[in-house]
Amino acid sequence: MIKRLITVVIVFVLVAGGAFAAGAPEAVPEDEDLRIALLVKSLGNAFFEAARDGAMEAAEELGDVEIIYQGPDEPTAEGQIEIIDSLIAQGVHAIAISSNDPDALVPATQRAQAAGIEVVTFDSDIHPDGRSVFLAPSDDELIGRSQVQAMAEMIDYQGQIAILSASATATNQNIWIEYMQQELEEPEYSDMELVDIVYGDDLSDQSYREAMGLFSSYPDLAGIISPTTVGVAATARAIEDEGLVGQVQLTGLGLPSEMSQYVQDGVSQQVALWNPIELGYGITYIAYHLVRGNAEAAPGAVIPLGELGEVELDEELVTFVGEPFVFDASNIADFEDIY
Amino acid sequence: MSGEQARLAKQPRASLGQRALGLLVRWEMVLFLLLIGVFVLNSNLSPVFLTQRNLLNATFSFMERAIMALPMMLIIISGEIDISVAGIIALSATAMGLASEAGASIPVMILVALATGLAAGLLNAFIVLRFRVPSIAVTIGSMSLFRGVSWAILGNQAISGYPRELAQLGQGTVGNTMIPMPLVMFACLALVFGIVLHRTGIGRTIFAIGNNATATQFSGIPVDRYKAVLFALNGLVAGFAAVLLTSRILSTRPNIAMAWELEVVTLVVLGGVAITGGKGSIIGVVLSIFVTGYLRFGLSLINVPSQVIGIITGLLLVGAIILPGVFEHYSNKLILGKQLKPLEPQRE
Amino acid sequence: MAEIVRLENLKKHFPGVRALDGVSMSVRAGEVHALIGENGAGKSTLVKLLTGVHTPDGGRILVDGSPVELKSPQDAHALGITAIHQEASVFPNLSVTENIFMGHLDSSGYGLLDWKTMRRRTEKLLGRFGVALSPDARVKDLSIAQRQQIEIVKALSLNARVIIMDEPTSTLSLREIRQLYDLVRRLKAEGTAIVFISHKFDEIFEITDVYTVLRDGKFAGSGAVKDATGETLVRMMAGSSVGGLFPDRTPNPGEVALQVEKISLAGAFEDVSFGVRRGEIVGFFGLIGSGRSEVMQSIFGVRTPDTGRVRINGEDLRLGSPRDAMNRGLVYVPEDRQLQGIILDMKIYENVTLPFLKRVTKLGFTRRRKEYEITEVFAKRLSLRASSYAQAVESLSGGNQQKVVLSKWLATDPSVLILDEPTRGIDVGTKAAVHQFIGELADRGFAIIVVSSELHEVIGMSDRVLVMREGRVAGEFRGTETSSDAVLSTAIGAASEHANAEVHDVV
Secondary structure, eight states: OHHHHHHHHHHHHHHHHTOOOOOSOOSOOTTSOEEEEEEOSOSSOHHHHHHHHHHHHHHHHHSSEEEEEEOOSSOOHHHHHHHHHHHHHHTOSEEEEOOSOTTTTHHHHHHHHHTTOEEEEESSOOOGGGOSOEEESSOHHHHHHHHHHHHHHHTTTOEEEEEEESOTTOHHHHHHHHHHHHHHTSGGGTTEEEEEEEEOTTOHHHHHHHHHHHHHHOTTEEEEEEOSHHHHHHHHHHHHHTTOBTTBEEEEBOOHHHHHHHHHTTSSSEEEEOOHHHHHHHHHHHHHHHHHTSSOOSTTOEEEOGGGOEEEOOTTSEEEOOSOEEEETTTHHHHTTTO | OHHHHHHHHSOOOOOHHHHHHHHHTSHHHHHHHHHHHHHHHHHHHOTTSSOHHHHHHHGGGTHHHHHHHHHHHHHHHTTOOOTTHHHHHHHHHHHHHHHHHTTOOHHHHHHHHHHHHHHHHHHHHHHHHHHTOOHHHHHHHHHHHHHHHHHHHHTTOOBOOOOGGGHHHHHOBSTTSSOBHHHHHHHHHHHHHHHHHHHBHHHHHHHHHHHOHHHHHHTTOOHHHHHHHHHHHHHHHHHHHHHHHHHHHOOBOTTTTTTHHHHHHHHHHHTTOOTTSSOOOHHHHHHHHHHHHHHHHHHHHTTOOHHHHHHHHHHHHHHHHHHHHHHHHHHHHHHTOOOOOOSSOOOO | OOEEEEEEEEEEEETTEEEEEEEEEEEETTOEEEEEOOTTSSHHHHHHHHTTSSOOSEEEEEETTEEEOOOSHHHHHHTTEEEEOSSOOOOTTSBHHHHHHTTSOOBOSSSOBOHHHHHHHHHHHHHHTTOOOOTTOBGGGSOHHHHHHHHHHHHHHTTOSEEEEESTTTTOOHHHHHHHHHHHHHHHHTTOEEEEEOSOHHHHHHHOSEEEEEETTEEEEEEEGGGOOHHHHHHHHHSSOOOOSSOOOOOOOOSEEEEEEEEEETTTEEEEEEEEETTOEEEEEOOTTSSHHHHHHHHHTSSOOSEEEEEETTEEOOTTOHHHHHHTTEEEEOSOIIIIIOOTTSBHHHHHHGGGHHHHEETTEEOHHHHHHHHHHHHHHTTOOOSOTTSBGGGSOHHHHHHHHHHHHHTTOOSEEEEESTTTTOOHHHHHHHHHHHHHHHHTTOEEEEEOSOHHHHHHHOSEEEEEETTEEEEEEEGGGOOHHHHHHHHHTSOHHHHHHHOOOOO
16 A cells, blocks of 8 residues: 555656746737736626626727636635636736735735736735735725715705714725714714714625614614615615605615615615726736836836826825716616626 | 465465456546546646646645545544534634734644644534534534634634744745645655554554444444544644644635535545545545646636636535445456445345 | 246356356245245345346246246336345335335325325225234334334235245244234235245244255255255255254353343343353343343443443453453454444454454554464364455355354453354354354353353253343253243243244254
8 A cells, every 4th residue: 555655656746747847937028918817806796797897898908918817716815825826827927816815815926926927906905015006996085085975965964874884893994984984074064963883794684774773763864874885785775665765865885786776766866886897997907017017016106097097106006096986876777787 | 174274364366367457446546547637638728737836836725625634534434524624724723813913922823723623623522422413413513613703703804914934834845845845744644644544453443433333342442432533633633724724824714714624525535435434545535635636726727717616626526425436336346246236225 | 826936947147156056946826935045055146036136147037937037126026026125125204104105106196195095005905914003103113023014015015926035033023923924824825925035944834835945056955844854954955964053062160250240221121140150151041122132232341231240250340341341351242243243344354353453563553464363263263264364254154254253252362252142144054063163162161151032042052041031030040951941931921832832943
């Protein structure tokens, strides 16, 4: 048995060592097509499929780009690392990642960088040590402030409002809520009062119960802001079930596919969300220009993003595409099949 | 009579042709051919598959599962199963993360992970043996329990900020070579597990328990004690896998190693270990680890979507359960002309 | 009586084995046909040919005078040939009615099952054959005997004309055996043909009409049972006249080796005390459920008695620890060989050395040469027949499997040997060899307990017989006072004329 084991190992090593091939790719010649991998949190997610469509669009415009769309079947860091390793082995030119873990991917992306691969991130960042540019979905401050502005217009700048968030520990949610509170301190909102912040943990039924709780605790509640796709959909259902349409206003970050009917029925006049198509489109341009050497990943650098115009990198090499895209009754039906 | 006895005392004899045939139609040989098939296929599909660097680097991503397959092999051979391994990894990694946050040194963190794994394994053993509940039921429950505790502690948060030196264990290579550290650890452990299983009284006893626990107990062997040790060992090795995984990704979330239990069981069963216990070999399991690992790697090199890889893994599991049995059925017929076992219960 | 099935010159080869070589047999309506032969004589192969599990290589099978090809059990069923297996293949969670009609459910014409009709038919069938069972009883609540009756009734519901019973009584109690005989007699009266495979001469003489004997796959003789004697049958089976089945020996008991004092286990036995001396064979007799095996398992330690103590050679045994018992020289050869005695898928030498692996390993590593040496000593002593010590035990005959079990325990160098049903399921020739061997062991100073439900074996082997009934020792017999009548009536706690009916002196 042991002898056989050794034989197997020897044969295996021989087979494995039988061929040697090139290691890291050299500088990319002008006439070579670029292979850019879009590595998303997990496959089977409509949001990322929309981002892929944007990337494809950019690839078509640029002409000499091939897009590889990949992601693990479970949204885990291990799954993404496995794919990064295979992308390194394939010698792609760039990897654009929406990550499941800001730290866990860093060793793998650093290996990729060491192999000469350009690593950029979009939508969900990793630690700056492991990437060059991050294309944020939108600016945190813009997201926070614009939602308060939208709500204020719906309720005529007066009345009680509440926030229904995801979990109390989610970093991005807390940043947005902070900006919402800052915005509310401006003088034009003096007649508006933020009465409560509740957490639905991004679970549909729990968010629904939290919304119900708000209705009974604050009978005069004028509006709810829910900066999470799960929360805003659950709140819309709660408003409709309780017959409070028109009495309690709603806005937040919502997927057109989930919110279309509610927006068209007037449960919510408008929701916002960044546009994944633009994210995929933009990050492809960024990766392309970095690999081709047309742009440099340095603070203050300006990168052209095709139809989206230009973006400028900040101190931490972060940039964003634009304001959150607003969906209302006039346009939401156009997007409901997309994401 | 003495002539007859002398003949008996010899090793089992068979004609050279029969022996060659016997070797050819072993399940391990099928796996070996499969492995070669995977290599040939992949090197044709992707020019970068057959490079030393890539073949070695690819092992990084499946060595934790490979190491988990070793104690799982012993457990399944003994007629039990532990579905909670991935849960134990999550729990051990969480404990390790908490230790790291509390400022523990690397050796202490490793000890914490190992101790947590060991404790989880002992808990499984206690429930299975004390209350006589089938291990599959117990460990499905404890799988949720272990991962649930991890969720309760971490929630949506991740623990990171592990010391950089920790990375050497799970990401490093040996000296100046390209040989991954985890691969070397796996090789050493596989050797130890193989020797214990096939060359020692302990291994013999594990086979005996899996074949017929009652008769083994009637032979004066403390069957429960053996099973308890196997569950504890499984927990301990899961703790070790948690250390390697943490060292590789330097971050801990409650969803790490998600669904690995099935992949580990697949590796073992595809390796020819009977899911009903009593049969299996280290060579089969080692081969099945590399067959599956390189199949996955090859498929991802040509960017096959991960769901499709998932489907292929699922098919492998189903095939793994059916094929070795079917295979043995026909190979016995072929070599020994053994009478096939009838499907209905028969006397004699 | 009309002939239903005729077998002509049947042949069947398996690679390397001529399993059946030119066997002919005639099965007639209303007749119980005993199929007799040692293990490996070809009985099972014959049954498999008859039920379509295998197809013959030569010869023909005729049903109602015309040749048929039986390619599957379904073909055999269609012609009314059914085998009742020992481990009845019933569905434990379903009712009696459901079990009987499983596979051929009645429907009322709308695709719905017509349980009412099926239940009524079940009731009628049960009544017709005197089976006292409710059609609604759950099968899991029934005894093995009752399950067997259900299998038979199921076969009848399928209009079976030939029913093959393979050692149907081996797991039944005396009362249940009686009920089975009643059922067989009713079937006979209705014109069903029965092929009855058995090792026990008493039941052959009690219930069968004609016999066919097989030896080494060949036809060895047939005739009417009423003209046969046990001796003639044994001669046909063994090929030559065998001597007395039991060894002649003069007991020479030494000092007490095993002393059992007032052990009790709730629900199994109570207050059992006895002693066994060196060189003595003590027989234990009792009906199934009398607690004899439980007592032995408690002494060995695979069960733990609630109270009492056991001493071996004057030293107290740690109860509940088989290892301690082994270390002190007490071993138990269990009654259920395949479940408790051996590991079928493992090799002969692996089975033999399992209880004392420490002795054959060095630094934990197994040493095959050492294992072969030890195996050889006992295989020789017991004339174990195998092609190699690395052969899987599964491929051995029942008798040789039992020799492996005996080798395994003798190799632990015991001084007290408990043998629970040492000859169950073994053919006659091997039985005599095992008996001879037990006698030799006693002469060499072993203290031996023989537990058996075969009365003549207990009486023939033992120097002293203890009878158990309902968990207690109900009587003790020694020397000349030991008569079948007395032992049996003590065991069943009834008058001796009842006992007479149960016993047939065999050889």
